[in-house]
Amino acid sequence: xxxxxxxxxxxxxxxxxxAVIKCTYSDSASNYFPWYKQELGxxxxxxxxxxxxxxxxxxxxxxxxxNKTAKHFSLHITETQPExxxxxxxxxxxxxxxxxxxxxxQGTTLQVKP
Amino acid sequence: DSGVxxxxxxxxxxxxxxxxxxxxxxxxxxxxxxYQQSLDQGLQFLIQYYNGEERAKGNILERFxxxxxxxxxxxxxxxxxxxxxxxxxxxxxxxxPGGAEAFFxxxxxxxxx
Numbered sequence: 534x535x536x537x538x539x540x541x542x543x544x545x546x547x548x549x550x551x552a553v554i555k556c557t558y559s560d561s562a563s564n565y566f567p568w569y570k571q572e573l574g575x576x577x578x579x580x581x582x583x584x585x586x587x588x589x590x591x592x593x594x595x596x597x598x599x600n601k602t603a604k605h606f607s608l609h610i611t612e613t614q615p616e617x618x619x620x621x622x623x624x625x626x627x628x629x630x631x632x633x634x635x636x637x638x639q640g641t642t643l644q645v646k647p
Numbered sequence: 648d649s650g651v652x653x654x655x656x657x658x659x660x661x662x663x664x665x666x667x668x669x670x671x672x673x674x675x676x677x678x679x680x681x682y683q684q685s686l687d688q689g690l691q692f693l694i695q696y697y698n699g700e701e702r703a704k705g706n707i708l709e710r711f712x713x714x715x716x717x718x719x720x721x722x723x724x725x726x727x728x729x730x731x732x733x734x735x736x737x738x739x740x741x742x743x744p745g746g747a748e749a750f751f752x753x754x755x756x757x758x759x760x
Contacts, residue, residue, distance in 0.1 A: 567748065576649060576737065576751040577690065622690060633678060633741065634703045635749055637690040 535560045537625050539638025547646050552610045554641045556623035559604070563625040566599060566606045567635065571620045580621075581608070613645045650674065653738050653752035661760055665726040668755045672719055672740030678702070679721040680749060681713055684735040696721055728759045 536559040546552050558566075564585035569577035583590045583597045583606065590597050594613075599606040606625075610617055620642050624635040650673035660666055672679050681693040692705035696715035707713075710728075715721045725732060735756050739749040 565747075569751075576753050578649075578751070579748050582748065633743065633747070633749075634680060634692050634695050634705065635690075635739075636692065637682075639689040 535563075535625075535636045537623060537636050537638040539623050539641060541641060542639065543642045543644070545644045545646065546613055548613060548615060550613055552608075552613050552617070552643055552645075554608045554621055554623065554643075556606050556608075556625075556638050557604055558606070558625040558636075560625065560627070560636075561604065562627050563604075563636075565626045565633075566597070567624050567626075568597060568608050569622045569624065569637075571622065571640075573619075577622060610643075613643075615645050615647050618643055618645045649750040649752065651676075651738060651740050651750050651752035653736075653755050655755060656753065657756050657758075659758045659760060660728060662728055662730060664728050664759075665724065666728065666757065668723040668725070668736055668738075668757075670721045670723070670738030670740075670752060672721070672738075673750055676740035676742050676750070677719065678741045678743060679715055679719070680739045680741075681707075681721070681723050682737045682739065684737060684754075686734075688734075690737065693723070725757070730759050733757055733759045 538557045567582035571577040596609040623638040652671040677698045682690045693707040695703040713723045735754045737754045738752045741747045741749045
């Protein structure tokens with residue numbers, strides 16, 4: 534069945550360091566991979582996404598890489614700041630024409646220590 | 648503000664009761680998704696509607712049902728509530744059913760006592 538595995542479950546870094554979160558998906562038909570940030574008690578918010586025809590995408594301090602052959606994708610945050618502390622979720626879905634349901638990983642709690 | 652509105656924000660009810668959660672998608676979004684987030688858990692997909700029709704079902708209990716109305720708002724009905732149903736229920740919407748950003752509402756926190 535459809536499954537997304539996310540690691541690590543918790544990640545603690547010093548301010549200014551980089552953080553990397555990795556995800557693996559099972560359905561080879563998946564072609565849309567968003568990342569969401571959820572602060573405590575708040576809604577998940579999209580921070581970056583990537584489609585299967587792209588290998589890497591950057592947005593300021595955030596980047597996502599995708600390896601379709603290995604069915605892996607990763608989130609990279611550079612120069613981390615205390616406000617980056619949150620739970621991060623990766624997700625995978627099949628694109629237009631299918632259901633579009635997002636299958637989420639279990640989440641990574643990122644703590645950035647000042 | 649994502650443009651997705653969920654009501655109520657908080658709900659406390661007793662076991663065995665029935666509740667209805669409401670979601671208004673962003674203007675122009677035709678697809679609505681419901682997710683359940685239990686304490687320290689991830690986001691579990693429940694059900695999806697697109698333009699009034701059910702598109703996909705996840706691990707939704709038989710005690711739960713949903714629908715999407717002609718004005719595109721959606722309701723999630725939870726019946727015969729159990730303590731384990733206590734969770735944060737999110738609604739999300741997107742323009743199309745796949746490959747597009749899903750915008751989440753602020754959630755309804757359901758507490759079953």
